Amino acid sequence: MLSFLRAIGAGFFAFLGATGRLFLFALASLARVLRPPYYLRATLRQVIEIGYFSLPVVGLTALFTGMVLALQSYVGFARFNAESSVATVVVLSMTRELGPVIGGLMVAGRVGAAIAAEIGTMRVTDQIDALSTLSTDPLRYLVLPRLLAGLLTLPFLVLVADVLGVFGGFLVGTYKLGFNPAAYLEQTHQYLEAKDVVLGLVKASVFGFIVTLTGCYQGYHSRGGAQGVGQATTYAVVSASVLILLSDYFLTQAFFTR
Amino acid sequence: MNRDAVAKISVRGLKKSFDRKTVLTGLDIDCAVGESLVIIGGSGTGKSVLVKCILGLLRPEAGSIRIDGVETVGVSAGARERLMHKMGMLFQGGALFDSLKVWENVAFGLTAGRSVEREAAREIALAKLAAVGLGREVGELFPAELSGGMQKRVALARAIAAEPEMIFFDEPTTGLDPIMADVINNLIQKCVRELGATAVSITHDLVSARKIADRIAMLHKGLIIWEGPTAEIDRSGNPFVDQFVNGRAEGPIEMEIRAL
Ligand SMILES: Nc1ncnc2c1ncn2[C@@H]1O[C@H](COP(=O)(O)OP(=O)(O)OP(=O)(O)O)[C@@H](O)[C@H]1O
Ligand SMILES: [Mg+2]
Numbered sequence: 001m002l003s004f005l006r007a008i009g010a011g012f013f014a015f016l017g018a019t020g021r022l023f024l025f026a027l028a029s030l031a032r033v034l035r036p037p038y039y040l041r042a043t044l045r046q047v048i049e050i051g052y053f054s055l056p057v058v059g060l061t062a063l064f065t066g067m068v069l070a071l072q073s074y075v076g077f078a079r080f081n082a083e084s085s086v087a088t089v090v091v092l093s094m095t096r097e098l099g100p101v102i103g104g105l106m107v108a109g110r111v112g113a114a115i116a117a118e119i120g121t122m123r124v125t126d127q128i129d130a131l132s133t134l135s136t137d138p139l140r141y142l143v144l145p146r147l148l149a150g151l152l153t154l155p156f157l158v159l160v161a162d163v164l165g166v167f168g169g170f171l172v173g174t175y176k177l178g179f180n181p182a183a184y185l186e187q188t189h190q191y192l193e194a195k196d197v198v199l200g201l202v203k204a205s206v207f208g209f210i211v212t213l214t215g216c217y218q219g220y221h222s223r224g225g226a227q228g229v230g231q232a233t234t235y236a237v238v239s240a241s242v243l244i245l246l247s248d249y250f251l252t253q254a255f256f257t258r
Numbered sequence: 259m260n261r262d263a264v265a266k267i268s269v270r271g272l273k274k275s276f277d278r279k280t281v282l283t284g285l286d287i288d289c290a291v292g293e294s295l296v297i298i299g300g301s302g303t304g305k306s307v308l309v310k311c312i313l314g315l316l317r318p319e320a321g322s323i324r325i326d327g328v329e330t331v332g333v334s335a336g337a338r339e340r341l342m343h344k345m346g347m348l349f350q351g352g353a354l355f356d357s358l359k360v361w362e363n364v365a366f367g368l369t370a371g372r373s374v375e376r377e378a379a380r381e382i383a384l385a386k387l388a389a390v391g392l393g394r395e396v397g398e399l400f401p402a403e404l405s406g407g408m409q410k411r412v413a414l415a416r417a418i419a420a421e422p423e424m425i426f427f428d429e430p431t432t433g434l435d436p437i438m439a440d441v442i443n444n445l446i447q448k449c450v451r452e453l454g455a456t457a458v459s460i461t462h463d464l465v466s467a468r469k470i471a472d473r474i475a476m477l478h479k480g481l482i483i484w485e486g487p488t489a490e491i492d493r494s495g496n497p498f499v500d501q502f503v504n505g506r507a508e509g510p511i512e513m514e515i516r517a518l
Contacts, residue, residue, distance in 0.1 A: 037370075037373065122355075125351055126349045126350075126351055126353035127355055127356075129310070129315045129349070129353065130347070130349055130353040130355070132314075132315060132338075132342060133313060133315075133342055133345060133346065133417075134342075134366050134367035134370065135339060135342045135367060135370075135372065
């Protein structure tokens with residue numbers, strides 16, 4: 001019994017320690033924004049890498065999510081004659097919840113892993129040390145551009161996801177479920193508020209930060225060759241996904257329940 | 259000559275260990291201004307670790323490292339960055355940035371670290387590449403497209419591109435053919451003689467050591483067990499040094515191996 005408690009305690013403190021270190025790492029990196037030099041070329045490269053090249057995978061998953069959502073809610077609502085709410089359900093779920101979360105998770109798998117692998121390889125092959133000897137701060141040159149790119153591009157990515165998700169719902173609604181296109185669009189509009197979209201995009205920004213932060217952190221602290229880099233990549237994706245879902249709950253509670 | 263008064267680098271009582279493994283056990287060494295010091299020693303004795311400590315890339319547990327008479331262990335990040343402006347390093351594995359072209363690698367310290375214009379930095383980089391025997395066309399390739407020896411030479415060009423006061427070479431001639439090794443030796447000599455740089459090199463290549471060193475020091479079991487002018491290496495009277503110089507498997511340095 002005692003050893004059981006001890007294990008839980010140790011796990012808890014390990015979690016606290018890890019969170020604390022992640023937080024300090026984020027703080028140290030973001031503090032670099034206050035003073036030049038800035039690496040605009042590196043930042044732009046990350047914006048393209050994270051924002052532009054994630055469009056296909058995020059767009060495709062969002063489209064299908066919207067389609068499934070329309071189907072499922074139609075089946076469910078038909079049981080108490082509320083089919084007309086399908087459009088509203090699709091648009092609210094997409095903008096408030098599924099757009100940001102699906103976007104965040106897909107980017108965690110695509111970008112978070114790539115960041116961890118790249119920075120991890122740089123760590124184990126002395127490239128990060130080489131940066132320092134060339135008078136370049138690794139946090140400023142490697143980490144800050146990725147954090148900023150995650151923070152700034154995810155909202156745009158998720159906006160696209162929102163639109164495609166709603167479009168997917170529209171396709172299924174009109175072609176398969178027999179809604180009148182004009183009526184479907186009308187209902188999509190009816191209960192949607194600007195707040196739903198904007199707060200969803202704020203979530204996206206937080207998720208983008210989480211993904212790039214865990215990727216950079218795990219890569220930066222990786223050690224021990226190819227195996228260490230592989231491990232860093234796994235940890236980056238897992239911790240980003242968990243943190244996204246955790247923070248999603250708290251953000252939802254803060255934004256939408258009042 | 260009073261060494262302490264002019265020492266560019268002065269290390270005292272340096273200790274460094276990893277987890278359970280102790281690597282440096284209170285090491286002392288000095289390097290005078292404009293001197294070329296070569297560190298020799300068996301594989302895994304901590305030569306690279308010593309150099310990384312001097313550069314501030316690893317933090318020692320104890321000891322003092324003075325550069326130009328100023329303590330550098332535990333200085334602030336800003337002071338460390340200013341110190342780095344004085345130093346260049348050739349890493350044992352090259353450590354080239356594989357997302358950048360060869361010339362961008364060589365120019366990196368100039369463009370990112372010292373904000374030189376890209377075009378000007380490019381010309382300097384191509385000149386440095388020529389000095390290590392690599393043509394302009396190599397500048398447009400990526401590091402992964404080069405052979406091991408070519409990567410080493412690019413890394414060397416990168417280390418000296420900004421003409422630092424202190425240059426550290428970790429095995430500069432390993433993996434090069436004898437002729438290219440001699441070209442690199444000449445280049446290192448040139449850096450020291452013409453630019454007045456202070457050089458600390460690590461090598462297993464005694465031909466190279468004899469050529470570039472003003473002074474040689476031998477690292478064994480975490481300490482400098484012998485040091486002296488290059489000419490004295492053959493009459494050091496130290497059995498460890500003799501064994502190393504003559505490359506004998508039998509002697510006081512026991513390799514931790516078992517016969518098959
Ligand atoms: N980052 C590290 N983590 C753990 N141990 C390390 C680390 N770096 C070096 N070591 C250990 O320190 C010892 C000295 O390593 P170092 O790289 O300095 O050897 P070396 O003298 O340069 O050898 P070589 O001539 O083979 O390059 C080795 O036994 C190595 O296992
Ligand atoms: Mg070494």
